[in-house]
Amino acid sequence: MIQIDPTTLWIVIIGMAVGSFALRFVFIGLVGDRAMPAWLLRHLRYTAVAIIPALVAPLVVWPAATGGSPDMPRLLAALVTAVIGYLTRNVIWAMLAGASTLYALLFLLQG
Amino acid sequence: MAFSTPKSYFRAGFRDGAPFILVAIPFGTLFGVLATEAGLSLIETMTFTFTVFAGAAQFTALQLLQEETPTVIVLASALAVNLRVAMYSASLTPYLGAAPLWQRAVAAYFTVDQSYACSMIRFEQEPQMTVPQRMAYFFGTVTPIAPMWYMATLAGAALGTQIPESWALDFALPIAFIAMAAPMLRTPAHMIAAFVSIVVVLLAGAVPYNLGLIIAGIAGMMAGAHAEVVFERRKEAV
Numbered sequence: 001m002i003q004i005d006p007t008t009l010w011i012v013i014i015g016m017a018v019g020s021f022a023l024r025f026v027f028i029g030l031v032g033d034r035a036m037p038a039w040l041l042r043h044l045r046y047t048a049v050a051i052i053p054a055l056v057a058p059l060v061v062w063p064a065a066t067g068g069s070p071d072m073p074r075l076l077a078a079l080v081t082a083v084i085g086y087l088t089r090n091v092i093w094a095m096l097a098g099a100s101t102l103y104a105l106l107f108l109l110q111g
Numbered sequence: 112m113a114f115s116t117p118k119s120y121f122r123a124g125f126r127d128g129a130p131f132i133l134v135a136i137p138f139g140t141l142f143g144v145l146a147t148e149a150g151l152s153l154i155e156t157m158t159f160t161f162t163v164f165a166g167a168a169q170f171t172a173l174q175l176l177q178e179e180t181p182t183v184i185v186l187a188s189a190l191a192v193n194l195r196v197a198m199y200s201a202s203l204t205p206y207l208g209a210a211p212l213w214q215r216a217v218a219a220y221f222t223v224d225q226s227y228a229c230s231m232i233r234f235e236q237e238p239q240m241t242v243p244q245r246m247a248y249f250f251g252t253v254t255p256i257a258p259m260w261y262m263a264t265l266a267g268a269a270l271g272t273q274i275p276e277s278w279a280l281d282f283a284l285p286i287a288f289i290a291m292a293a294p295m296l297r298t299p300a301h302m303i304a305a306f307v308s309i310v311v312v313l314l315a316g317a318v319p320y321n322l323g324l325i326i327a328g329i330a331g332m333m334a335g336a337h338a339e340v341v342f343e344r345r346k347e348a349v
Contacts, residue, residue, distance in 0.1 A: 004150055004176045008185075012172055013155070015186045017162035020193050024219040027201035032215070033208035041205065042336040046304040047198035048228065050331025052292040053305045054312040054324050055167065055192065056285045061313060065281040074282055081286050085293025092130045094290035102282055 073105035117247035120240070124229065124251020131225040131252075134287045135260040138166050141283065143267020145170070149177055153268050160264040164220060164257075168193040170284070191325050198332075199227040206234045207249065209242045218246065221253040228291055300342060304335025 060078040062068040081098030088094065115123075139160070146156040163169055172189040180188075199222050207218060229252040234245060296302050308331025315323030 006155075008182050009151065009155060009176065011182055012176060012185050012189070013159050013162065016159075016165075016168060016172060016189050016193075019186065019190045020163050020165050020168065020196070021220060023190065023193055023197040024200050024222040025216060026197055027204045028207060028215045028219055028222070029212065031201070031204050031208060033204075036201070036204065039336070040201070042339060043332045044198055044202040045339070046301065046332045046335030047195060047202060047328075048224075048231075049292060049295050049301045049305045050308040050335060051195040051198065051324070051328040052224070052288050054308040054327035054331065055195075056288045056292070057309045057312050058316060058323075059282075059285045060289075062316070063281060063285075065279065074285075077282065078285055078289055081289040082293045085290045086296055089294040091290045091294065092133060094293055095133065095286055098286040098290060102279060102286070106277075106279060 073102055073109060076105060077102035115244065117243045120244045121247040121251040121254075123233075124248040125254050126251075127229045127233070128225060128252030129255045131229075131256050132259045134225070135256045136263045137283050138287070139260045139263025140267035140270070142166065142169055142173075143264040144270055145173055145267075146264075147268045147271040149173055151268075153265075156268045157261075157265060160261060164260075165193050165196065165223065166260075167284070191322065194325060195224075195328065196222050196227075199224075203227065203230065203249075206230070206245050207242065210246050214246055218249055221250070221257065223253070223256070224288075224291060225256055226252045228295070298339075298342075300335045300338040303338040304331040307331045307334035 056078075060074060061070055063071055063074050065071075066074075077098045080101040081094050084097040085091065085094030142160065143156060146159065147153075151159070159169060168189040171192045172185055175185045175188055200219060203218075203222065207215065210218070226249060230245070230249050233248055234240060240248070292305065296305060308327045311330045312323050312327035315326050317323075318326065
């Protein structure tokens, strides 16, 4: 952990602001209503279900809070969230189930 | 809803987006707290949140900035985490691409996981929706979320103090993302996409600079698209 240099910070903030907007604008703004090829659309259907699990899996298996070693409460909480989310198709129920599982296990195992 | 006006679609979007306040508040607060702990001023924290408006990327950048990472790599990694919004933008384009440019520019800024997920579900369910109805719905979904995200960041930054570790806030992000993704697993092809991306990202754990995420995402998309074609062919063959 170091003190963040203000110049570096502002470069990162401005770079991310411009870059994030560019990423979001590139298709909807520049492509507009021109037709896109079927193969591209077919791949895009799987964007969310491919990227979100890839973002989450390392955080579940190697959580930073435990220094990167697998942790039973977090693994089970993730599993419960996924199962409830799949069965109920309801984001809030899934989150509540996952959080309850995490807190219950943290309390039981480490309390 | 055959006679629905854009206004009623805005309200429908608002209703569908409202539950995500429960996600925006803890994340926004957490970002405010972590940014302040990392030494960012209130103005720096709020400018970050207002201009970038991408939670996962903001957390990534904040983490890397504290690890003496080269600036270019901080930017590349944070934008890599955010690359999924480009894919969201592309998959919204067939539905919203015919709207006026200024609306598309504003919609681009507000393209986040929640507005994307709500909108895609609705647009697929109701293919007869007009473009103004779709835009109204899209903006409806972010109307409850965005102000809450800003205000929660402000509250977290003002709070500034350390949240007790026993709250295990580190795990709020994974739980929220899993809860969001699980209901999207509608077909075997979606399952395959998710499974492949998880396996690849875990195998690619040693790949530096978050590139494993991009590799896994692309692998998952290709697996899903390929599975879709295979399943279609099988259906035709029967």
